[in-house]
Amino acid sequence: MGRFRPIAHSAFLRHFVPNLNLHWISFFSGTPLLIPSTEIVSEDCKIYGIPLKNHLVFMLSSFKAIILPQPQIKPVQLVIAKDIFVSAIRIAMSIDGxxxxxxxxxxxxxxxxxxxxLSKDKDTLIVMADDEVKSVVRTGVYNTINSFEKDLASLLLVPSLELGTADNNDRIMRKLSDLEWMCNVLPKMDLMKNLVSDWAAISNQILRIVEDKKLDQVMWGLKIKLIEVTCKVLEAVGYGGVILPAACRVQLLKSWFPYIRKMKPLLDSKGTEENGFPYKMDQDLCQAIEGAIVSLVLTLPSNDQADILADWIRSREIGYPDLSEAFEVWCYRTKSAKRRLVEGLDGNSDAVISA
Known part of the structure; x- marks a missing residue:
């Protein structure tokens, strides 16, 4: 039957079985022998909890079991779950510093x-509908992106990126790691749009900084982490997890597509020149970015697709990312649209002649 869920404490059991004296809790694997729920268990024994539809099956050390109704979620439980979740969010996103x-x-x-x-606690899924909880999460996302942008901009104000900026560099990398973590949890809260919108809004500013001459040959870890976070953003938009206006999608893609296309061969070259160079775009990351970009291109208006694909064709010798699939789909759609247009015009002409 697999591994059973442990019971956190004995209060719930004692509510239903007052005579039960629970000493300790563990896991159990085996086939339970179910007995009527009216049987009273009065001896000290080992208890194991198994979720079974709307009931909990409690395994006894004597290989017997008693079935009790699953407790309903009470308001006080939701309040506790909310307080715990909000406290964890505030610390996880460094909202209070x-x-x-x-x-x-x-x-x-x-x-x-x-x-x-988010993955195990059912109460949390209910708590996530609370406006106060959503507000705290949105605040955390905004603060993290805003502080990241400010710390990143400060790189251009120091005389040397290799001396005296270790604390700031570490802080920037922590913020990026936090953003990457948020990209994994925010979809579960239906709040990924906040991060995507904020990231799109500062993308040009980020690229202006990291493409400055001062950063040409330094901070490769920052550059690869930027690409990893951007990959999450492109996936969210490209695969429909986040719906943005067409203009915002175009701006997001036109901002990051040239940068990613430039960085891939540059990182590969650094890896060839320097043994043990750790900052590479591995195969999984490359495939994820390519798939997201192809999907995103196909969501754009036809004219914008044409602009991006024309730019890709002009620099096709770079080889990455490969937009052949998007180009083929665009060609098919264009031919189909042209055929429908011609058929429509022919139909109108015939109607005029017959009239």
Missing amino acids: SCLPFGDVLRTSAQEQVDYM
């Missing part, structure tokens, strides 16, 4: 707690 002296350790633990609650 760094939690000294624990700092990164506490933030990482809070992110893991949020991951767990």
Whole structure:
């Protein structure tokens, strides 16, 4: 029957079985022998909980079981779940600043707690509908992107990127890692649009900074992490997870497509020149970006598709990303539209002649 869910405490059991004295809780694997729920268990025994439709099956060490109704979610439970989730979000997104002296350790633990609650805790799914919870999450997303943009802009103000900026560089990388984590959890909250919209709004500013001459041969980790986060954003828009206006989709693609196309051969070249160069676009990342860009191109108005595909053809020797699939679909759609137009014009001409 597999692994059974452990019961967190004995209060619920004692509510239904007052005589039960629970000493400890564990897992159990085996085939349960179900007994009537009217049977009273009065001896000390080991208890194991298994979810079964609307009931919990409690396994006893004597290989018997008692079936009890699944408890209904009470308002007080939702309040507790909400408080825990909001607290975890505030720490995970550093909304109240760094939690000294624990700092990164506490933030990482809070992110893991949020991951767990979103995937395992049913109460959290209900809590996510709360406007206050959504507001806290939106605040965290905005603050993270805003502080990332400011820290990134400060790179151009220092005389040397290799001396005296370690703290700032680390802070920038932490913010990017936080944004990458948000890209994984926000879709579960139906709030990915906030991050995508904010990222699209600052994309040109980000690229203006990272393409500055001062960063030409430094901070490769920053550049590859930017591409990884952008991949998540492109996937969200390209595959329909986030719906943006056509103008915003065009701007997002026209901003990042040339940069990604430029960085791929540059990173490959660095990897060839330097043994052990860690900052590469691996096959999974390359395929993810290519698939997202192809899907995104096909969502654009036909004229914008033509502009992007024409630019791709002019630099086709680069080889990445390969937009052949998008080009073939665009050609087919264009021919079909032209054929329908001609047929429509012919039909109108025949109607005029017959009249």
